[in-house]
Amino acid sequence: MGESWFQREFLVPRxxxxxxxxxxSHIALFAYGWYSQQTNQRLAGLNSLKFSVWTSRGAGLVLAxxxxxxxxxxxRNIIRVVRPKLSWLFPADENIWFHRQVAYSMAFWAxxxxxxxxxxxxxxxxxxxxxxTALQIHYTQPGGITGHFMLLIMMVMYTTAHHKIRKQCFExxxxxxxLAFFFMLGLYTHxxxxxxxxxxxxxxxxxxxxxxxxxxxxxxxxxFTIWPGIIYFGERIWRxxxxxxxxxxxxxxxxxxxxxxxxxxxxxxKYVAGQWLFIQIPELSRYQWHPFTITSAxxxxxxSVHIRQVGDWTRGLGERLGVGPNVVASMTQAAMKGxxxxxxxxxxxxxxxxxxxxxxxxTLPQVRIDGPYGAPAEDVFNCEVAVLIGAGxxxxxxxxxxxxxxxxxxxxxxxxxxxxxxxxxxRDAPSFGxxxxxxxxxxxxxxxxxxxxxxxxxxxxxxxxMLWNLAVNDPGADYDxxxxxxxxxxxxxxxxKDVYARMKQxxxxxxxxxxxxxxxxxxxxxxxxxxxxxxxxxxxxCDYHTGSNVxxxxxxxxx
Amino acid sequence: MGNLIWHEYSRFVSITASVYAVWxxxxxLIYRKFFWDFVGGTLRDPGGIQPxxxxxxxxxxxxKAPVVPIISMVLGMAILAIELPAPMVxxxxxxxxxxxxxxxxxxxxxxxxxxxxxxNAAIWSLIAAGCYIRAISLGEVMEEAKANxxxxxxx
Numbered sequence: 001m002g003e004s005w006f007q008r009e010f011l012v013p014r015x016x017x018x019x020x021x022x023x024x025s026h027i028a029l030f031a032y033g034w035y036s037q038q039t040n041q042r043l044a045g046l047n048s049l050k051f052s053v054w055t056s057r058g059a060g061l062v063l064a065x066x067x068x069x070x071x072x073x074x075x076r077n078i079i080r081v082v083r084p085k086l087s088w089l090f091p092a093d094e095n096i097w098f099h100r101q102v103a104y105s106m107a108f109w110a111x112x113x114x115x116x117x118x119x120x121x122x123x124x125x126x127x128x129x130x131x132x133t134a135l136q137i138h139y140t141q142p143g144g145i146t147g148h149f150m151l152l153i154m155m156v157m158y159t160t161a162h163h164k165i166r167k168q169c170f171e172x173x174x175x176x177x178x179l180a181f182f183f184m185l186g187l188y189t190h191x192x193x194x195x196x197x198x199x200x201x202x203x204x205x206x207x208x209x210x211x212x213x214x215x216x217x218x219x220x221x222x223x224f225t226i227w228p229g230i231i232y233f234g235e236r237i238w239r240x241x242x243x244x245x246x247x248x249x250x251x252x253x254x255x256x257x258x259x260x261x262x263x264x265x266x267x268x269x270k271y272v273a274g275q276w277l278f279i280q281i282p283e284l285s286r287y288q289w290h291p292f293t294i295t296s297a298x299x300x301x302x303x304s305v306h307i308r309q310v311g312d313w314t315r316g317l318g319e320r321l322g323v324g325p326n327v328v329a330s331m332t333q334a335a336m337k338g339x340x341x342x343x344x345x346x347x348x349x350x351x352x353x354x355x356x357x358x359x360x361x362x363t364l365p366q367v368r369i370d371g372p373y374g375a376p377a378e379d380v381f382n383c384e385v386a387v388l389i390g391a392g393x394x395x396x397x398x399x400x401x402x403x404x405x406x407x408x409x410x411x412x413x414x415x416x417x418x419x420x421x422x423x424x425x426x427r428d429a430p431s432f433g434x435x436x437x438x439x440x441x442x443x444x445x446x447x448x449x450x451x452x453x454x455x456x457x458x459x460x461x462x463x464x465x466m467l468w469n470l471a472v473n474d475p476g477a478d479y480d481x482x483x484x485x486x487x488x489x490x491x492x493x494x495x496x497k498d499v500y501a502r503m504k505q506x507x508x509x510x511x512x513x514x515x516x517x518x519x520x521x522x523x524x525x526x527x528x529x530x531x532x533x534x535x536x537x538x539x540x541x542c543d544y545h546t547g548s549n550v551x552x553x554x555x556x557x558x559x
Numbered sequence: 560m561g562n563l564i565w566h567e568y569s570r571f572v573s574i575t576a577s578v579y580a581v582w583x584x585x586x587x588l589i590y591r592k593f594f595w596d597f598v599g600g601t602l603r604d605p606g607g608i609q610p611x612x613x614x615x616x617x618x619x620x621x622x623k624a625p626v627v628p629i630i631s632m633v634l635g636m637a638i639l640a641i642e643l644p645a646p647m648v649x650x651x652x653x654x655x656x657x658x659x660x661x662x663x664x665x666x667x668x669x670x671x672x673x674x675x676x677x678x679n680a681a682i683w684s685l686i687a688a689g690c691y692i693r694a695i696s697l698g699e700v701m702e703e704a705k706a707n708x709x710x711x712x713x714x
Binding site: 115119126135151152158162164172 | 562563564567568571572575576582586590592594597602604605606607608675676678679682683
């Protein structure tokens with residue numbers, strides 16, 4: 001993307017701070033581990049092995065640190081609670097990224113540690129400072145056994161976590177990643193063999209932790225690193241309990257565009273707009289949890305998610321509900337052709353079909369939901385102008401947010417929010433019919449024509465039919481012929497620099513936010529959900545136009 | 560449910576195992592030890608295990624002259640050249656052969672299991688070979704890369 005590795009890692013202040021803290025702390029711990037081993041008189045016997053033992057002990061301490069850190073970004077519930085307070089300090093939404101950085105670091109230090117130990121043990125055997133062979137240490141003592149097992153588990157976990165495999169077969173990744181349980185057990189018990197000792201034989205005792213700390217003088221790092229493990233385990237149990245609380249699938253709506261809307265009643269489920277949840281349908285798969293964005297507003301009496309039938313699981317769900325791909329495909333086709341004008345079907349594009357349990361001989365399956373989990377779009381009400389940009393299916397979180405804004409607007413509790421700019425970039429708008437009906441509702445409810453502006457960009461190649469549709473229906477009509485909204489659809493891709501430049505000009509000129517005093521900095525927050533390439537260009541536009549009067553901030557959602 | 564393409568998964572295991580094999584062989588040049596020397600060997604203090612006379616051949620090839628580590632290093636690099644793949648290997652049709660990979664990986668298992676540092680590389684290579692065998696038995700084939708996918712401007 002035109003920027004070098006150096007620019008990316010060192011010239012961005014936040015990234016630079018991260019690199020210094022993260023890698024700095026690793027190197028510092030390595031140095032401390034090395035030093036404390038080398039200068040420890042009680043370990044003079046081990047120190048006769050020289051560099052290899054110093055290296056292995058340093059790297060061992062670093063690995064303990066990584067083992068403690070690796071689970072921290074996965075404490076989803078705790079992150080959800082702390083992120084509103086701490087979002088200025090660290091990007092709480094980049095937790096998976098951080099998890100990966102720790103994992104890479106762990107792989108590197110595991111290599112250093114293992115290599116050093118291979119040298120250690122062969123030298124123990126040759127010098128006989130302990131009356132053992134190398135292979136006895138490797139394959140009969142706890143340190144060696146757990147170490148080799150952890151390496152094997154790491155190999156399996158890392159290879160299945162590659163994005164290519166995750167995309168192909170999420171289950172392979174999901175199930176093998178639960179080997180982490182055994183990995184963590186291995187990590188906590190790695191030192192129980194009492195390899196680092198000042199006595200001739202390991203000093204085992206009958207009580208926990210089964211070796212005496214008088215003679216077994218390792219770093220005892222498990223006392224610290226076990227806490228994230230315990231908290232994570234507790235969190236998983238808590239999630240399981242929470243998921244079992246009374247949940248009922250109250251309604252299933254099928255939109256002609258092919259999306260299924262599940263309306264779920266769960267009184268114990270509290271969330272804010274823009275968050276997402278995991279959903280599980282035990283009938284389809286007992287162990288799989290699938291993430292979806294919540295599309296209902298917190299004010300709604302139900303939780304809804306919109307599901308398109310694109311994968312195995314979602315197709316399975318469609319079959320289960322009697323609206324398999326074939327049924328939906330014909331509906332989608334009809335919607336794509338603009339069947340809303342077809343009087344015979346009697347369906348408007350915005351309309352939906354409710355699956356009636358009594359009419360169709362189908363029972364609704366049991367569902368369980370887990371969540372909610374955070375997303376940056378929670379903070380919409382803290383800025384003056386919110387720019388919401390959705391690309392393709394990435395538009396879903398904004399359904400909830402727009403609905404929520406609409407509810408808040410009715411109650412007159414908009415906070416500092418003065419204007420909302422909504423951008424939607426998509427290839428074929430008609431296939432998102434359900435979203436259009438929502439936009440339609442929100443737009444129709446606007447009293448102030450300037451509060452919400454909807455900009456829809458259609459990037460698909462325009463066919464002849466559509467062209468004629470536009471030519472015949474567009475001029476002079478009140479509504480856009482494609483989306484049935486008052487806002488006109490634009491064609492092609494937006495030029496972000498231009499969009500932001502105009503916005504900045506308008507804000508500085510004072511026409512955009514009437515009455516805003518020019519001493520105050522206007523905060524314009526952009527929320528984006530969609531592909532990474534687009535995110536980058538929007539972020540660049542934001543950074544480019546941030547000035548003394550207007551501050552553009554940027555936040556991205558992850559799936 | 561999901562559709563795992565085994566040879567694509569196996570590629571990652573194979574790369575990991577081969578990198579391990581190359582690194583292990585490098586240390587095998589410095590700290591030379593026959594892995595199976597405990598069979599019939601005697602422990603001497605100091606000096607470590609003295610292998611049984613029957614293992615003389617392996618001692619010659621691993622300890623006296625590190626032939627086995629050198630072979631497994633070259634083999635590991637060859638597998639990496641196929642898997643990553645190296646530009647000149649990519650053009651050969653043999654590059655897309657799954658049975659070739661199985662054979663090379665099984666050889667890697669055989670050589671790395673012989674010396675002290677190579678055990679994990681051997682186990683992982685065996686796993687990779689197993690996954691490739693599974694891919695073959697499922698009838699998977701590697702597709703030929705589409706032409707003209709080069710950088711813009713190139714022909």
